[in-house]
Amino acid sequence: MSLVLSVLPLLLIIAAGYALAKSAIIPRGQWAAIETLSFRGLIPATLILAIARSDLSLDRFGGFGLALVGTLAIMALLALALRLLPRQQLGNAAFTSMFQSSIRWNAFVALAAAEQFLDGGIAVMAVAIAVLIPLINITCIVVLAAYGPSKASLSKVLRTLSRNPLVQACVIGLALNLSGLSLPLPVADALDMIGRGALGVGLMAVGAGISLRRLARLDWRVCLGALIRPVLASALFVGIGSLMGLPAVQVFAGVLVFAAPAASNGYIVAKQMGGDAELYVDIMTWQVVLSLLVLPVWAHVLF
Numbered sequence: 567m568s569l570v571l572s573v574l575p576l577l578l579i580i581a582a583g584y585a586l587a588k589s590a591i592i593p594r595g596q597w598a599a600i601e602t603l604s605f606r607g608l609i610p611a612t613l614i615l616a617i618a619r620s621d622l623s624l625d626r627f628g629g630f631g632l633a634l635v636g637t638l639a640i641m642a643l644l645a646l647a648l649r650l651l652p653r654q655q656l657g658n659a660a661f662t663s664m665f666q667s668s669i670r671w672n673a674f675v676a677l678a679a680a681e682q683f684l685d686g687g688i689a690v691m692a693v694a695i696a697v698l699i700p701l702i703n704i705t706c707i708v709v710l711a712a713y714g715p716s717k718a719s720l721s722k723v724l725r726t727l728s729r730n731p732l733v734q735a736c737v738i739g740l741a742l743n744l745s746g747l748s749l750p751l752p753v754a755d756a757l758d759m760i761g762r763g764a765l766g767v768g769l770m771a772v773g774a775g776i777s778l779r780r781l782a783r784l785d786w787r788v789c790l791g792a793l794i795r796p797v798l799a800s801a802l803f804v805g806i807g808s809l810m811g812l813p814a815v816q817v818f819a820g821v822l823v824f825a826a827p828a829a830s831n832g833y834i835v836a837k838q839m840g841g842d843a844e845l846y847v848d849i850m851t852w853q854v855v856l857s858l859l860v861l862p863v864w865a866h867v868l869f
Contacts, residue, residue: 573861576675576678576679576769576858577858579678579766579769579770579773580770580776580854580858582770583769583771583772583773584774586770586774587775592774597771597774600767600770601771601830603767604767605731605732607731608760608761608763608764608767609673609674609735610731610734610735611735611757611761612677612692612761612764613692613735613739614738614739615749615758616689616691616739617692617735617739617743618749622693622740622743627690627693627816629811629812630690630694630807630812630820631697633810633812633816634694634697634820635697636806637803637820638698638702641798642668642669644794645665645668645669648661648664649661649713656787657842658840661713662836662841662842663791663841663843663845663846664787665706666706666709666710666828666846667791667794667853668794668795669706670702670706670828670829671795671826671828672826672828672829673699673732673768673826673829674764674765674768674772675768675769675826675854675857676691676822676823677764677768678766678769679822681765683818683822683861684815685815687815687822690816691822692739694823695736696736696740699730699732700733703727703730704727706835707722707835707839710841714839714841715839715840772827772830772854775847775850777847780847781851787845787849788849791852791853792849793856795825795827796856796857796859797856797860800820800824800825800860802824803817803821803823804817804821804868817868818865821864821868822861826857827856828846828849828853833846833847833850
């Protein structure tokens with residue numbers, strides 16, 4: 567019962583976002599601006615402060631980083647293997663969307679769950695974001711460029727990365743951390759106040775994007791895509807983390823990364839670079855549901 571209660575706040579916040587959008591108290595068309603605020607303002611403020619204040623020594627997080635990258639590499643290879651299926655079953659556009667939904671992750675959900683389940687979880691998740699976000703963006707853009715109608719040059723990939731607010735926040739936080747400089751107290755307090763709204767607003771934005779009608783649109787691609795992250799990827803990380811002897815806190819933090827649903831910005835990338843954007847949304851919607859069911863189970867197993 568305690569595990570159910572621990573995930574209940576996340577469900578209630580997501581449900582609140584859905585209700586606000588469904589009732590048109592905040593029309594669905596306005597949620598794009600709210601999500602942009604979270605993505606470009608609130609979450610970066612959280613990351614800058616968390617990374618700047620964290621102990622990022624290799625002794626503490628080196629194994630965690632290796633496990634994250636190793637799991638991501640295996641998942642990327644498994645997702646690439648889908649291209650071996652006949653094209654009449656899985657065309658290039660659908661393949662790129664399934665690939666994206668397999669390795670992208672929603673930092674809103676992961677950060678909120680980390681704060682709910684883990685003591686000091688925000689700092690651990692900040693490490694995961696700093697390690698994975700650049701790798702994921704490069705990998706997804708390269709795959710979309712290779713299999714989609716829109717070709718992306720190296721300069722475009724680098725330009726896209728440099729404009730990603732999460733990447734920018736990680737760079738700023740790392741620069742502060744490595745330099746040994748401390749943020750002035752008023753600046754740190756301001757970032758803390760801004761960041762407090764990040765998790766709740768981000769989860770409400772996730773809820774606003776849920777469509778119950780989409781949950782009924784099932785085919786084998788949606789079913790497979792929905793299971794890959796919450797079930798397969800999280801189990802893979804637990805296996806790798808256990809073999810490496812990682813602490814339970816870091817193993818569960820990795821579970822939060824790989825069990826979290828795909829990020830909504832993958833939908834925009836799919837539209838811009840010739841992917842199947844509708845399939846991406848269908849998969850992401852089911853991943854939201856499954857991830858919230860899987861997280862309490864892993865919490866029970868690991869703790």
